[in-house]
Amino acid sequence: MKAVRIATRQSPLALWQARHVASLLSQVHPGLECTLVEMTTAGDRFLSAPLSTVGGKGLFVKEIEQSLLDGRADLAVHSLKDMTSVLPAGLLLAAVPKREDPRDAFCSPAGLSLEMLPKGARVGTSSLRRSCILRSRRPDLEIISLRGNVQTRLARTREMGLHGAVLAFAGLKRLGLETEITEVLPTSVSLPAVGQGVLAIQCRTEDSGVRGLLAALEDDTTRIAVTAERAFMARLEGGCTVPLAGHATVEGGTVLLRGLVGRPDGTKVVEGERSGPVETALAVGEALAEELLSRGAAEILRDFGRAHPVPES
Known part of the structure; x- marks a missing residue:
C-alpha cells in the first residue's frame, strides 16, 4: 500500500494522536502517504450534559467507526478509554502502541494540591469515575461538570473560579501542557480508567493490507494490560x-x-x-x-x- 486515510476527531488532542500515528507509520514504512479524515462526533457536539446522560463513551467513536465500515477511511485512531467493550462486527483493534503515562493529573490555577483544597472546594471533571473517587475521599467537595476538549476545560476552570480540575496526564503531556499540572495523582489515589493513556488503532477485519502495516506499531506489554x-x-x-x-x-x-x-x-x-x-x-x-x-x-x-x-x- 502506498497511501492510507486515517479517521480522527477534530479536537486538538485527537489530531495530535492521529498525526503521531501517521508519523510512526511513516517511520516504519518509508514512502507511505498518510492523510487525515477529520470528523466531528456526537460526543463533540453534545457538550451541555454529562456523557452518562447523553449516551456514554461510544459517542466519541461511533461515527468514526462508521467511516471505516463505509470505506471512507482505512484506519482510525482513538483514545482507548473512549471505546466500548464490544466492537462493531467487521472492525478490530489492530494495534496498540506503547502506553503513555496512565495517571490522572490535578490542575489548579491557584497551585493547590488535592490535600491543600479547603472544605467545600469546587473541582471540575467530566468523569463519573473521577467524581466518585474524589467524593469518596472528600465528601465535602463540590464537583462541577466540565466537558469539552482539554484546552476548553482548563480555560473554564479559570473562568468559573474553580479550585482545580482533574484531567488525564497523558492528554496534557501530549499537548505540551505539563505546566498546567499542580499534582500528578498516584494510581493509589485515583485509579485510572480502562485503557487510559493508550492509543487504539482500529481497521476493518478483512483489510489484511492495513493490518500488515499496523502490526509494526503493536506493543505487546500494552496489549496484555489492556486485554x-x-x-x-x-x-x-x-x-x-x-x-x-x-x-x-x-x-x-x-x-x-x-x-x-x-x-x-x-x-x-x-x-x-x-x-x-x-x-x-x-x-x-x-x-x-x-x-x-x-x-x-x-x-x-x-x-x-x-x-x-x-x-x-
Whole structure:
C-alpha cells in the first residue's frame, strides 16, 4: 500500500494522536502517504450534559467507526478509554502502541494540591469515575461538570473560579501542557480508567493490507494490560453510566489488575486486585470482575447502571 486515510476527531488532542500515528507509520514504512479524515462526533457536539446522560463513551467513536465500515477511511485512531467493550462486527483493534503515562493529573490555577483544597472546594471533571473517587475521599467537595476538549476545560476552570480540575496526564503531556499540572495523582489515589493513556488503532477485519502495516506499531506489554482491563470492563458491562476504573501493570511475566466500581456519589466503592501469568490476562480481568460483583458491584450496577444479576454466595 502506498497511501492510507486515517479517521480522527477534530479536537486538538485527537489530531495530535492521529498525526503521531501517521508519523510512526511513516517511520516504519518509508514512502507511505498518510492523510487525515477529520470528523466531528456526537460526543463533540453534545457538550451541555454529562456523557452518562447523553449516551456514554461510544459517542466519541461511533461515527468514526462508521467511516471505516463505509470505506471512507482505512484506519482510525482513538483514545482507548473512549471505546466500548464490544466492537462493531467487521472492525478490530489492530494495534496498540506503547502506553503513555496512565495517571490522572490535578490542575489548579491557584497551585493547590488535592490535600491543600479547603472544605467545600469546587473541582471540575467530566468523569463519573473521577467524581466518585474524589467524593469518596472528600465528601465535602463540590464537583462541577466540565466537558469539552482539554484546552476548553482548563480555560473554564479559570473562568468559573474553580479550585482545580482533574484531567488525564497523558492528554496534557501530549499537548505540551505539563505546566498546567499542580499534582500528578498516584494510581493509589485515583485509579485510572480502562485503557487510559493508550492509543487504539482500529481497521476493518478483512483489510489484511492495513493490518500488515499496523502490526509494526503493536506493543505487546500494552496489549496484555489492556486485554485484562477490557475483559474486566466487558464483564461488568461498563460504560459511562457507573463509575468504573481498571488498571493493569505487567512485570516479570505477571499481569496485575486493580479494579474499582462505585456509586456516583462516592458513598460506596468496591475495589480489588487479581494477578496471573500474562497469557491469562483475559481470565484475570473476568475473575476480578466476578469478585467485585460478588462483593457489592452487582448492586451498584443494578441501581445505577444496566441490570445485572447478583452472584450467588
